[in-house]
Amino acid sequence: MSSNPPPPKPSRPNLANSSPRRRNNSEQALPAKPYELIPFPKQPPCLKRPAGHDKYLPDRLHGTLFLTLTVQTALHVSTGVVVMGSDIGNNRIPLIKTMVQNPDQKLTIQGSSLKGCVRSVYEAVTRSCICKTKAKKLQIPDKYSECTPEPKKGRLDVCPACQIFGALNWQGLIEFQDAVCQSTGFATGFMPSLYRPRPDQRRAYFRQGKVAGRKFYYHTIRAIDRGQNQGIPVQTAAKEYIFTTALHFKNLTAEELGTLFIVLGQDPQYPIALKVGGGKPIGMGTMTVQVTAIDCIKGQNLRDRYVAYQSPDSTQLTGDVLQQLMQQHIQTAHASAFVEKPQLDALLEVLRYPTDREPPTGMY
Amino acid sequence: MMSSDVAQVGLTDAQWNMAHQIADRLAKEDTDVNELGKVIAYLRTAINQYGSNAGSQFFKYLKTLVKNGNSIGHSSKTIGYYRSIDKACSDILQKENLDAEAILQILGWAARLMRYYKVSPIGENAEPQEESVPSAVTERQAAIEALIQTQTFEVGQMIEAQVKQKLKGNKVTYLIGDLLFTEKEAKTFDRIPASGKVKVEIKSLKEDGSINHVKFVQS
Ligand SMILES: [Zn+2]
Numbered sequence: 001m002s003s004n005p006p007p008p009k010p011s012r013p014n015l016a017n018s019s020p021r022r023r024n025n026s027e028q029a030l031p032a033k034p035y036e037l038i039p040f041p042k043q044p045p046c047l048k049r050p051a052g053h054d055k056y057l058p059d060r061l062h063g064t065l066f067l068t069l070t071v072q073t074a075l076h077v078s079t080g081v082v083v084m085g086s087d088i089g090n091n092r093i094p095l096i097k098t099m100v101q102n103p104d105q106k107l108t109i110q111g112s113s114l115k116g117c118v119r120s121v122y123e124a125v126t127r128s129c130i131c132k133t134k135a136k137k138l139q140i141p142d143k144y145s146e147c148t149p150e151p152k153k154g155r156l157d158v159c160p161a162c163q164i165f166g167a168l169n170w171q172g173l174i175e176f177q178d179a180v181c182q183s184t185g186f187a188t189g190f191m192p193s194l195y196r197p198r199p200d201q202r203r204a205y206f207r208q209g210k211v212a213g214r215k216f217y218y219h220t221i222r223a224i225d226r227g228q229n230q231g232i233p234v235q236t237a238a239k240e241y242i243f244t245t246a247l248h249f250k251n252l253t254a255e256e257l258g259t260l261f262i263v264l265g266q267d268p269q270y271p272i273a274l275k276v277g278g279g280k281p282i283g284m285g286t287m288t289v290q291v292t293a294i295d296c297i298k299g300q301n302l303r304d305r306y307v308a309y310q311s312p313d314s315t316q317l318t319g320d321v322l323q324q325l326m327q328q329h330i331q332t333a334h335a336s337a338f339v340e341k342p343q344l345d346a347l348l349e350v351l352r353y354p355t356d357r358e359p360p361t362g363m364y
Numbered sequence: 365m366m367s368s369d370v371a372q373v374g375l376t377d378a379q380w381n382m383a384h385q386i387a388d389r390l391a392k393e394d395t396d397v398n399e400l401g402k403v404i405a406y407l408r409t410a411i412n413q414y415g416s417n418a419g420s421q422f423f424k425y426l427k428t429l430v431k432n433g434n435s436i437g438h439s440s441k442t443i444g445y446y447r448s449i450d451k452a453c454s455d456i457l458q459k460e461n462l463d464a465e466a467i468l469q470i471l472g473w474a475a476r477l478m479r480y481y482k483v484s485p486i487g488e489n490a491e492p493q494e495e496s497v498p499s500a501v502t503e504r505q506a507a508i509e510a511l512i513q514t515q516t517f518e519v520g521q522m523i524e525a526q527v528k529q530k531l532k533g534n535k536v537t538y539l540i541g542d543l544l545f546t547e548k549e550a551k552t553f554d555r556i557p558a559s560g561k562v563k564v565e566i567k568s569l570k571e572d573g574s575i576n577h578v579k580f581v582q583s
Binding site for chain 2: 053054081082083087095098151152168169230231232
């Protein structure tokens with residue numbers, strides 16, 4: 001700690017300093033950036049006709065993953081509503097930004113939030129399109145624009161990420177349930193006002209007018225708590241809060257399921273964690289994933305599932321059997337070259353957890 | 365078609381006038397409509413939580429925003445926005461003894477009207493007199509038409525859509541403006557024409573006020 005250089009003088013970013021004329025100066029003044037750009041694979045997205053929904057294909061994988069998510073740095077997924085502290089039983093705080101709570105007052109992470117963050121990693125390590133982006137159309141590299149299948153015209157082909165997470169007119173093959181906190185209650189944290197990323201000051205963001213890669217924030221050993229500047233108290237899930245959720249999948253290939261396991265941090269060679277919710281630049285939202293069980297329906301016992309009222313218990317795998325199955329699919333994914341190794345290696349450096357990286361100081 | 369839209373909204377003429385007054389005042393004071401949106405979001409959750417007491421809770425909330433807004437705002441202007449919103453709501457709504465649902469409706473329209481006034485100020489007509497009901501009605505019509513043109517929507521609103529295609533699994537793709545929406549229409553699928561114009565109801569909106577889901581109503 002003591003060997004670190006003194007933190008830069010806290011100050012609000014002065015917009016006057018960021019005019020193009022002063023760009024070089026202000027760029028030097030910026031602290032190490034809290035994110036990295038993962039470059040796109042050498043080859044453009046590979047579009048393929050997705051497996052349909054109308055039937056469980058006998059040569060594909062179907063089932064449910066049961067996940068336990070452990071909060072490593074304070075997590076806040078915003079509802080967008082600011083309430084009085086008294087509204088949520090805290091009379092000491094005048095105003096606070098809320099998270100979703102279920103009717104039992106348990107904090108909840110919407111399935112869509114989880115899906116979004118898992119998708120972004122999956123996109124980055126496969127030959128996929130750029131889906132959720134704030135970049136303008138002209139800034140998207142050739143062939144990387146969002147897949148827009150048109151079933152009526154027989155145009156069904158979509159990229160690997162769109163095949164399983166869905167696209168316009170295509171539902172996708174996996175579904176995330178809301179993750180619910182195991183315990184009742186919440187913590188209160190503080191979110192400094194985060195300033196908009198200023199791509200103009202980070203020239204590496206664009207290359208020849210096109211987005212240079214996919215942006216991922218580093219994990220840090222902890223989140224910055226109280227900012228020196230403006231900000232607002234937020235309802236959070238604190239370190240060690242545990243959430244559980246389930247993820248249903250159907251018609252996946254072994255590579256696709258294996259890649260999903262890698263993205264969820266289940267490959268010991270690639271120990272990565274998820275980054276969920278708000279405050280990413282200041283170290284918030286790190287969650288590790290544990291797959292606790294898998295309910296796997298294989299082609300041959302599909303029939304049993306349809307005819308039996310209750311599913312046979314034996315399909316639920318846990319412990320060593322589960323680990324073996326996951327590692328087997330992970331190896332299949334690596335061997336198939338479905339996963340882009342350079343991208344995955346680059347991502348590991350950003351999303352590796354645990355980490356000894358300190359949260360950024362000064363401006364974010 | 366217009367008049368049925370108006371009837372669905374369910375504001376009295378006096379309440380319409382309040383919506384106009386708030387919108388006009390906040391637009392003139394250059395208040396950020398997004399801040400009004402957040403206040404409306406609070407009121408909506410307060411109604412769920414407090415029911416009929418939500419109104420008084422709401423006015424307490426506005427005062428809390430003004431008092432603490434300095435530390436939470438993203439810009440030094442934010443506190444000014446909170447002051448304007450608090451003042452407008454206190455002056456125009458609080459004395460009227462309105463229930464929280466009515467306040468929610470009035471503010472919802474005020475926010476939409478604000479977006480309209482920002483691009484097209486209506487000058488002298490901005491604060492209609494209570495007694496001049498006819499002018500309020502035409503102005504209201506004009507405002508609603510303008511809103512539809514500027515694509516401001518509300519849940520429950522009926523709008524025209526074009527059926528682009530009917531898909532397997534009782535799904536229908538509609539074209540609204542230049543956007544496509546694919547919806548599951550389990551109950552009405554057989555009644556929906558393969559193409560052409562139909563009426564749909566807005567079932568939900570996204571956070572930015574754009575349409576999220578629609579449902580078939582009639583062909
Ligand atoms: Zn795609």
